[in-house]
Amino acid sequence: MNPSASLLEGLTVRRFLAVTVLCAAAALAVVRLFYNTYWDLLVSALCVGYTSMLLFTAAGNLRQRAVPREAMQVLAVIVGSFLGTVLAGIVKGRDVSMMFHERLSGVMITMGLGIGVGCVVVAGLILREKHARDQARILRAEAERHQLEKNVLEARLALMQAQVEPHFLFNTLANVQHLVETDPPGAARVLESLIRYLRAALPQMREASTNLGRELDMARAFLEIHQVRMGSRLDFAIDVPETLKVRAFPPMMLISLVENAVKHGVDPCCECSSIVIRAREDGGRLRVSVADTGDGIRPKTGGGLGLANIRERLKALYGSAAHLVLEENAPHGVVASIEVPA
Amino acid sequence: MNRVSAVIADRGRVSAVIADDEPLLRAQLRTRLARLWPELRVVHEMPDGRDVDGVIGAHAPSLFFLDIHMPGVNGLEAARAIGGRAHVVFVTAFDEYAVEAFERGAVDYVLKPFDEERLAVTVGRLKERLGVRPPDFESLVESLAERLSPRGSQHLRWIKASVGSNVRLIPVEEILFFQSDEKYTRVVTGEGEALIRKPIRELLAELDPARFWQIHRATIVNVDRIASVRRGLKDQAEISLRDHAETLVVSRAFVHLFKQM
Numbered sequence: 001m002n003p004s005a006s007l008l009e010g011l012t013v014r015r016f017l018a019v020t021v022l023c024a025a026a027a028l029a030v031v032r033l034f035y036n037t038y039w040d041l042l043v044s045a046l047c048v049g050y051t052s053m054l055l056f057t058a059a060g061n062l063r064q065r066a067v068p069r070e071a072m073q074v075l076a077v078i079v080g081s082f083l084g085t086v087l088a089g090i091v092k093g094r095d096v097s098m099m100f101h102e103r104l105s106g107v108m109i110t111m112g113l114g115i116g117v118g119c120v121v122v123a124g125l126i127l128r129e130k131h132a133r134d135q136a137r138i139l140r141a142e143a144e145r146h147q148l149e150k151n152v153l154e155a156r157l158a159l160m161q162a163q164v165e166p167h168f169l170f171n172t173l174a175n176v177q178h179l180v181e182t183d184p185p186g187a188a189r190v191l192e193s194l195i196r197y198l199r200a201a202l203p204q205m206r207e208a209s210t211n212l213g214r215e216l217d218m219a220r221a222f223l224e225i226h227q228v229r230m231g232s233r234l235d236f237a238i239d240v241p242e243t244l245k246v247r248a249f250p251p252m253m254l255i256s257l258v259e260n261a262v263k264h265g266v267d268p269c270c271e272c273s274s275i276v277i278r279a280r281e282d283g284g285r286l287r288v289s290v291a292d293t294g295d296g297i298r299p300k301t302g303g304g305l306g307l308a309n310i311r312e313r314l315k316a317l318y319g320s321a322a323h324l325v326l327e328e329n330a331p332h333g334v335v336a337s338i339e340v341p342a
Numbered sequence: 343m344n345r346v347s348a349v350i351a352d353r354g355r356v357s358a359v360i361a362d363d364e365p366l367l368r369a370q371l372r373t374r375l376a377r378l379w380p381e382l383r384v385v386h387e388m389p390d391g392r393d394v395d396g397v398i399g400a401h402a403p404s405l406f407f408l409d410i411h412m413p414g415v416n417g418l419e420a421a422r423a424i425g426g427r428a429h430v431v432f433v434t435a436f437d438e439y440a441v442e443a444f445e446r447g448a449v450d451y452v453l454k455p456f457d458e459e460r461l462a463v464t465v466g467r468l469k470e471r472l473g474v475r476p477p478d479f480e481s482l483v484e485s486l487a488e489r490l491s492p493r494g495s496q497h498l499r500w501i502k503a504s505v506g507s508n509v510r511l512i513p514v515e516e517i518l519f520f521q522s523d524e525k526y527t528r529v530v531t532g533e534g535e536a537l538i539r540k541p542i543r544e545l546l547a548e549l550d551p552a553r554f555w556q557i558h559r560a561t562i563v564n565v566d567r568i569a570s571v572r573r574g575l576k577d578q579a580e581i582s583l584r585d586h587a588e589t590l591v592v593s594r595a596f597v598h599l600f601k602q603m
Contacts, residue, residue: 006573063575093352167411170435171364174454178370268413295509299500307513323533328502328509 011057023049026117034106042179046212047088048114052080056122070126077122081114093209152316164201172225179228190228197222203256210250212279212288213245215254219277222255226262230324234266235274244279247342250317256306257290257336264301265294273333281342289337291329356472357385359397361420362409362433365389367454371407371433374456379465389413391420403428404472407452410434418487426478429471433463440486449479458571466534469510497550504528510536514553518583520545520562555590555599557581571600 018123023045031038055076062072085107089099101109170192179187200218216238223236258275266273279288307324314322322340358375362368368387375382385401397403403417406428408417421430433449434440439590444451452464501512512531521528526537527545546556554562567583571592574580579592579600592600 006575009573166436170454171367174370174435174456175364177368178366178373178453181373182369229364230367297500299498299502300496301499308515311516313543320533326511327505327512336510 007019007058007061008054009057011054011109015053019053020046022117022121026113040051043091044085044088044110045114046082047091048084048110048118051087051193052077052118053115055080055083056118056125070250073122073126074119077118077342078115081111081118084114085110112298122145150317151312154312163203171229175229186228190225193221193224197225201252208247210251211245212240212249212254212286215329216240216245216277219254219258222258223262223275226266231265233269233272234262235272236276237274238277239275240279244247244281244286249286249288249340250313253313253338254288254290256310257338260306260336261290261292261294261334264297265292269294275283284342285339286342287337287339289335291333291335293329293333296328296332297326298335307336314338314340346574352540355381355383356405357383357403358405358407359388359401359402359403360384360407360427361391361417362414363389363412364409367433370456374458374461375465378458378462386402391415391417391423394420394423394536400429405431405468406431407431407433410437410440416484416487422480422487425480425563426476429468431468449482449534453586498545498548501529501536501538503538505536512536514549514564515566517564518567518586519564519589520554522560529593530588555596557590557596557599559593563590563592579583 024042026049027038027041027045031041034041056073059072062069062070064072067075086096086099088110089103089107091097094103146174167296172190176187176190176194179190180341197218200221201212220238223234227234227236254277258277266275273292273294275293276287276291278291279286281287307326314324318340322338325337325339327335327337356492360368360371362371368389372387373386375384378455382405382477386397388397389564391408391439392452394406394415406420406424408420408430410417411434412420417432417434419549421432423466428488432440432444432449433454434451435454441451441453450464450467451475452461470595497514499514501514501517512529518530518532520542521530526544527540529536539589542556542560542562545562546554546589547553553564553566555565556562562582563583567586569582569584572580572582573599577594577597579597581590581592583590
């Protein structure tokens with residue numbers, strides 16, 4: 001990859017042949033207007049044509065931002081026509097200084113023709129390139145749209161497949177089994193929580209649209225179950241104004257954050273930890289956060305598919321208007337927040 | 343006569359330890375065992391697998407019931423620590439891999455919620471086995487531990503960066519590139535950027551080299567986010583990113599990374 005190669009990028013055999021044919025045609029077109037022979041005119045045309053072609057190609061590949069590329073290319077053709085005309089004179093063995101006196105009119109005509117034909121060609125090329133660029137942009141936009149559609153579908157599929165973890169279900173049932181014998185009212189309470197959780201969590205039971213209140217009920221049921229199971233190790237609070245509970249909120253995202261808080265925050269921690277779910281509206285944005293006081297995230301442990309899935313779904317639903325942010329909780333633990341347009 | 347049977351002979355009763363992080367499930371197993379195996383003495387209960395040595399030293403139990411999923415030291419790690427000094431029964435709520443491995447390895451296990459009949463079978467088997475030396479199933483435990491909790495990757499998965507007064511946790515997959523000057527390193531994501539103090543050199547040693555490539559003395563790029571690479575001036579190349587306007591320079595020393603494959 002050397003600079004001269006990259007400057008002449010696009011100088012193809014095809015371009016070379018096209019310029020040659022064009023020059024031959026131009027010389028043929030004007031041969032009746034001059035005393036010169038066709039071959040004489042052809043040499044001039046080719047000199048002007050090739051020089052302009054070289055400069056035009058280089059101008060197109062030049063990496064500079066000061067002058068628009070198209071202007072550079074037109075300039076290249078003008079300079080090319082001038083230099084080409086001089087070159088033609090040299091090739092034909094004429095005195096260069098003479099060219100700008102006695103032969104000035106001929107020189108001017110050659111240059112003028114070069115510039116005229118060159119500019120038409122350049123305009124054509126620029127238009128073609130612009131068309132190709134537009135076409136590429138359209139294709140890219142289309143590809144992006146397809147990708148987005150695919151993401152939406154995948155997110156929907158993941159949501160459908162998100163299921164109740166058997167481990168959670170069986171452990172909870174084992175607790176109920178014990179409570180039935182030792183504390184029947186306690187068993188009934190855990191069962192009630194489990195039923196509320198399953199109603200929201202089983203894909204077949206899920207309602208098409210949901211609001212923050214319903215998602216909170218599900219999270220509360222989940223946490224109540226864990227509180228029974230973990231005993232004194234888990235403490236939780238929900239701090240959400242009544243008015244926000246009727247707000248639309250995407251399904252299964254809050255529970256995902258709560259599950260993460262239990263799994264990565266509370267569970268690995270042998271001491272007591274607490275989880276706080278909070279929702280606030282601020283400047284037209286609804287922010288729902290789940291904070292835990294667990295061990296926090298270790299830099300080298302996996303972030304989990306859950307979070308990536310939430311990000312994908314937020315992007316599919318709201319574009320760049322929604323965010324999932326993870327922050328450290330003080331003095332320890334993690335705060336995960338979802339922010340959506342209210 | 344090995345030590346285990348010596349203990350049995352001494353006391354005439356079998357002693358057991360129950361390890362489960364859920365207090366109700368420990369109580370449940372204790373009650374069930376009391377019904378099915380009245381001679382068994384549960385001498386100790388623990389919420390995780392820590393301090394197996396201390397427990398063995400203090401109680402010399404002939405039997406451990408170990409829940410697989412426990413915080414701190416889990417059941418498999420505890421079994422490894424026990425290392426044949428006592429019989430082990432694994433307790434699990436649902437673990438496809440574990441159950442499959444246990445069946446193959448003829449290891450005793452019980453499923454939660456407990457099935458009284460199944461637990462009785464396990465008890466019967468244990469009574470027969472107590473006279474013989476506990477099997478050492480190191481390799482089984484080893485392979486299971488690997489499958490159930492794959493070791494954390496050696497690479498950085500999260501970047502901690504200060505944003506205002508908060509510490510933001512950024513998953514590395516979201517990062518487009520890192521770029522440093524003398525003092526800070528910029529962490530640029532699709533949604534914004536943050537500054538960290540860790541220099542490029544240190545990041546490079548910790549990031550997954552399959553995903554993060556150094557392309558310049560001061561730049562590391564997430565190759566998953568590259569849209570295109572163009573040749574540039576002076577033997578350099580220029581990278582465009584997906585969903586980001588900024589372009590990155592690939593310096594001469596790293597251009598070979600993008601040569602056609």
